[in-house]
Amino acid sequence: MTNNEAQMHSLDIKKELEGKLVTLRGWVYAKRLHGKLIFITLRDSAGLIQITINKEKVTEEEFDQAKDVTIESSVTIKGHISSDLRAPRGVEVQCNSFNINSMAHTDYPIRLGVGKEILLDKRHLQIRSPKVAAILKIRGAYINLVREWLNAHRFKEVTCPIFITAACEGGATLFQVKYFKKRAFLSQSVQLYQEAAIMSLEKVYSIEPSFRAELSRTRRHLTEFWQVEAEAANATLEDIMKIQEQMLTYACKGVAEKCKEELKTLGLIYNPPKTPFLRITYNEAIKKLQNLDVKITWGSDFGAYEERVLSKQFKNPFFVIKYPKKCKAFYHEPDPKNSDVTLSVDLLAPEGFGEISGGGQRISDYDLLIQNIEEFGLNPSDYEWYIDLRKYGSVVHSGFGMGIERVIRWILKLPHIRDACLFPRTPVRVYP
Ligand code: NSS
DSSP: OOGGGOBOOGGGOOGGGTTOEEEEEEEEEEEEEETTEEEEEEEETTEEEEEEEEGGGSOHHHHHHHHHOOTTOEEEEEEEEEEOTTSTTSEEEEEEEEEEEEOOOSOOOOOTTOOHHHHHHTHHHHTTSHHHHHHHHHHHHHHHHHHHHHHHTTOEEOOOOSEESSOSSOGGGOOEEEETTEEEEEOSOSHHHHHHHHHHHSEEEEEEEEEOOOOOOSTTOOSEEEEEEEEEETOOHHHHHHHHHHHHHHHHHHHHHHOHHHHHHTTOOOOOOOSSOEEEEHHHHHHHHHHTTOOOOTTOOOOHHHHHHHHTTOSSOEEEEOOBGGGSOTTBOEETTEEEEESEEEEEETTTTEEEEEEEEBOOOHHHHHHHHHHTTOOGGGGHHHHHTTTSSOOOEEEEEEEHHHHHHHHHTOSSGGGGSSSOOBTTBOOO
């Protein structure tokens, strides 16, 4: 390949480069025959570009190949960039060499009008669609931005085990696996391991999968999802809220700035959230819901319905703090001003989306932790190493876990959480 025929991607093809000889590799997205002209829409990782094949400018064999080429065949084409107002992007490539790398079978199953279930069964092919590709690119960009923010704020990245022996978020949603002659579970959250890590590294984060055997078939539950989890020593409930609002706002602004093309593909005008996020207490949230005629009494946790109603009242993400003890897991520090509630926090996305993160201040006292573990019907011997952390130099500490798919679903206003993953896992789907 010479310098003036460098391989480019569809989005690099611009009017200013008129006349430049380029090589493109991609897949046939669409084809139209027009006498001596064949128009191919070529798809690559960057997007779509029109290729015009003129019978006079390629060999007869190449023209015939282009005529027969099937949708989704992989091809290599060479040609000159040409501005043309009739082309969808005002620019195209006039082909002078056409080569099929692999001819696709003619029964490509993704067509206009096929049902949702078929699309999910054929997810390995559906992800080629420019819209799905745009979502996946934004998800990747979001993860990079979160990492960028956490690294810049002295959080150290750690990776924690996925095979575990004791529940972080309650036994009911544990996936059990056979671990040679023992029994183990899949991680629901890396939190407990991060609590050990902060006694060494002070501020840590992990971007890892979590597993929940939740039979809930909702638009916001997966059985395998990813969390950004962070934990900090010497941090209070208020500190962990500030970290979350800054991190999330930074990442959302970054998406708005860096993913313009992808947002355009999805037809979205995106306005990132603004800091500070409002903080309301659980008690205030209950009153608000009761005023909206929702039948809920103090002490009950919010389900999808309550969160939808509540978050519809807001235009910006907001924190709900100080949930009652029985709504939350065993590790939450009681509020020193009112031991009925905990120093816990959920972050809710507005406009009906609901919870995107959960966290709070952890119990740092040895006796209180053991007492709580017992009160929650758990066995302290299962948590021996975790209790040790309170034995040797315990500190006030807090952390959170933010669900990546929940955030992406909210940013992109996706109808279902499974649209925010490459290959979603739900109670009814582990294939493909
Ligand atoms: O259960 S959480 O509320 N909290 C934890 O796992 C803490 N141990 C995290 C921490 O403090 N390090 O889950 C955290 C978030 C929650 O707000 C959602 O955004 C997401 O994880 N999450 C889920 N996303 C998709 N599907 C399911 N089933 C799901 N469960 C939680």
